[in-house]
Amino acid sequence: MPAASVYANFAAMIRSLFIFALIVYLLATAAEAREVKIAVLAFQGSERAARDFEPTVAHLGRTLRAHHFTMVPLDLAGISKAVEARSIDFVITNPGEYVDLESRFGVTRLATLESRDHAVPTDTVGSTVIVPNRPGHAATFAELAGLRLAVVATDAFGGWQVIWREMDEAGIATSKLAGLVETGFPMEKVLAAIRSGQADAGVLRTCLLEDEIADGRVKPDEFAVVAERAVPGFPCQFSSRLYPDWPFARLAGTSPDLAKAVTASLLTMMPVEGRAWTAPQDYTSVHALFRQLRIGPYEYLAHSTLIGLVRANWHWFLTAGLGLVWWIIHVARVETLVRRRTTELTREIQEREKAEQTARLHREERDQFSRLGILGEMASNIAHELNQPLAAITNYAEGMTRLIDAGRTDPAMLRDGARGIAGQAERAGVIIRRIRSFVRRREVRRESLDINEVVRETLFLFGGPAGRSGVPFHVHLDAGLPSLTADRIEIEQVLLNLLQNALDAMVGHEGRGRGIGVSTARSDDTVKIAVRDHGTGLTPEVEAHLFDTFFTTKPQGLGLGLSICRTIVESHGGRLWATNEVTGGLTMHFTLPLSPEDSR
Ligand code: ADP
Numbered sequence: 168m169p170a171a172s173v174y175a176n177f178a179a180m181i182r183s184l185f186i187f188a189l190i191v192y193l194l195a196t197a198a199e200a201r202e203v204k205i206a207v208l209a210f211q212g213s214e215r216a217a218r219d220f221e222p223t224v225a226h227l228g229r230t231l232r233a234h235h236f237t238m239v240p241l242d243l244a245g246i247s248k249a250v251e252a253r254s255i256d257f258v259i260t261n262p263g264e265y266v267d268l269e270s271r272f273g274v275t276r277l278a279t280l281e282s283r284d285h286a287v288p289t290d291t292v293g294s295t296v297i298v299p300n301r302p303g304h305a306a307t308f309a310e311l312a313g314l315r316l317a318v319v320a321t322d323a324f325g326g327w328q329v330i331w332r333e334m335d336e337a338g339i340a341t342s343k344l345a346g347l348v349e350t351g352f353p354m355e356k357v358l359a360a361i362r363s364g365q366a367d368a369g370v371l372r373t374c375l376l377e378d379e380i381a382d383g384r385v386k387p388d389e390f391a392v393v394a395e396r397a398v399p400g401f402p403c404q405f406s407s408r409l410y411p412d413w414p415f416a417r418l419a420g421t422s423p424d425l426a427k428a429v430t431a432s433l434l435t436m437m438p439v440e441g442r443a444w445t446a447p448q449d450y451t452s453v454h455a456l457f458r459q460l461r462i463g464p465y466e467y468l469a470h471s472t473l474i475g476l477v478r479a480n481w482h483w484f485l486t487a488g489l490g491l492v493w494w495i496i497h498v499a500r501v502e503t504l505v506r507r508r509t510t511e512l513t514r515e516i517q518e519r520e521k522a523e524q525t526a527r528l529h530r531e532e533r534d535q536f537s538r539l540g541i542l543g544e545m546a547s548n549i550a551h552e553l554n555q556p557l558a559a560i561t562n563y564a565e566g567m568t569r570l571i572d573a574g575r576t577d578p579a580m581l582r583d584g585a586r587g588i589a590g591q592a593e594r595a596g597v598i599i600r601r602i603r604s605f606v607r608r609r610e611v612r613r614e615s616l617d618i619n620e621v622v623r624e625t626l627f628l629f630g631g632p633a634g635r636s637g638v639p640f641h642v643h644l645d646a647g648l649p650s651l652t653a654d655r656i657e658i659e660q661v662l663l664n665l666l667q668n669a670l671d672a673m674v675g676h677e678g679r680g681r682g683i684g685v686s687t688a689r690s691d692d693t694v695k696i697a698v699r700d701h702g703t704g705l706t707p708e709v710e711a712h713l714f715d716t717f718f719t720t721k722p723q724g725l726g727l728g729l730s731i732c733r734t735i736v737e738s739h740g741g742r743l744w745a746t747n748e749v750t751g752g753l754t755m756h757f758t759l760p761l762s763p764e765d766s767r
Contacts, residue, residue: 263324672702
């Protein structure tokens with residue numbers, strides 16, 4: 168075998184061995200390389216995210232060969248879910264999302280992006296509010312009132328929350344806007360919304376407008392910036408304060424060694440398009456934003472305000488509100504019912520009062536009628552009664568005339584005559600006064616009465632006729648009776664009726680000689696008055712109708728007396744009844760109650 172051929176064979180063998188060893192080595196390292204997933208917030212779409220952060224991922228892959236780094240572009244909700252599920256190891260996101268993840272899942276920043284071409288390299292995150300560049304366009308936050316504002320998402324940091332804070336500070340509540348138009352990612356959709364007329368203004372992250380102009384997608388004078396701020400050396404137009412740039416953060420569960428290696432690698436990365444990773448920055452300004460807006464980790468603060476409290480406990484407030492509404496309706500209903508019932512009752516009471524008044528008038532008229540009736544029956548007796556004093560007066564006057572004619576003008580005798588005249592005239596006057604007061608139309612008047620005195624007065628009024636008819640009176644009055652409250656004239660009327668009936672029953676009757684008995688006595692809480700005659704008594708038929716109105720057995724009778732008597736007695740709270748006497752004749756009884764004051 169020629170030496171050259173041996174050498175060639177040996178070289179081929181060595182090459183094969185080397186290739187084999189290389190393959191074994193590559194396979195071994197590939198098997199060893201663990202996959203490390205880096206989630207990236209793709210606010211401008213996956214492609215843009217890849218373009219922005221691919222250099223970082225490639226750099227990590229190059230410097231940490233034991234690991235295989237993969238980029239996972241996600242939206243806000245996707246990142247939150249991935250962190251919660253621990254399906255990723257690192258996350259590159261905006262400062263707002265980072266602060267939220269930090270408080271919720273213990274995500275920690277390892278490095279912050281910086282832009283070397285900025286005056287403040289790490290403070291680059293802010294927002295730009297744009298409006299179509301027309302004359303008279305809105306120039307301040309206050310002038311956004313009434314406009315529709317396009318935002319990429321209401322939970323986007325640079326896309327909305329940063330501007331929300333500025334508007335809040337400028338005193339423009341979001342409720343003053345005509346509305347927020349959510350376009351969704353990528354953020355270029357905000358421009359499209361304004362162009363299509365869906366919105367009047369829009370919110371972009373800082374420098375997006377300049378990027379778009381540089382790429383020729385937006386004409387330089389197409390949009391104007393609202394409430395523009397100036398930070399010397401900052402290359403873009405913007406409307407808000409600036410916040411630290413995006414952090415590169417690790418999850419709580421990511422291995423510390425890997426995190427350390429990744430941090431070291433990031434800090435050594437060369438700037439790409441002027442952007443590189445630097446030491447992790449202070450994100451307290453982002454916390455301040457959240458605290459002011461009471462969102463994210465500070466959402467609980469919203470609950471300390473009344474509206475927040477209502478929002479958090481809306482179901483309780485709804486229940487209470489419904490309860491309140493029910494109660495108001497209930498109260499209003501009850502009130503209406505009560506008012507209606509009161510009106511009905513008032514009307515009923517008025518009607519009853521009217522009916523009572525009518526009844527009282529009828530009764531008064533009937534009483535009056537009855538009294539006139541009694542008077543009519545007694546007329547001849549009364550005339551006789553008056554005749555006596557008149558005759559006596561005549562006698563006195565004639566006697567005195569004779570004495571004067573005879574020249575006997577003895578003053579003592581003339582004084583006796585004049586006194587006699589005066590006494591008789593007084594007696595006649597009393598009789599007339601009694602009759603007048605008895606007949607006079609009058610109102611019921613209750614007063615404290617000595618019933619014995621009332622009986623005596625009535626007998627005085629009635630006694631003349633009775634005595635003249637030859638019927639004797641037997642009067643037994645209980646001396647120890649207390650006074651009672653009653654209407655004097657009404658009680659007299661009852662007594663006169665009973666006496667007249669007694670007298671009528673005895674006219675032409677053999678029992679008349681035994682006379683009429685009148686008595687008063689106390690019985691428990693009442694005073695009982697009885698008028699006993701020795702007349703005809705009652706037949707069963709008369710007894711059955713005794714108190715019926717217009718029932719009479721007398722040719723000139725009215726049949727009203729006893730029914731009126733009963734009404735009067737009962738209106739005093741007493742009772743009127745009749746008992747046939749075994750020994751002949753009838754007793755009419757009536758009671759009058761003693762009130763507690765009376766019986767003392
Ligand atoms: P009047 O006296 O006008 O008839 P009353 O109502 O006073 O009306 O009496 C009704 C009737 O009762 C009398 O007509 C009489 O028949 C009967 N009556 C009343 N009192 C007596 C009495 N003391 N004895 C017998 N009958 C009487």
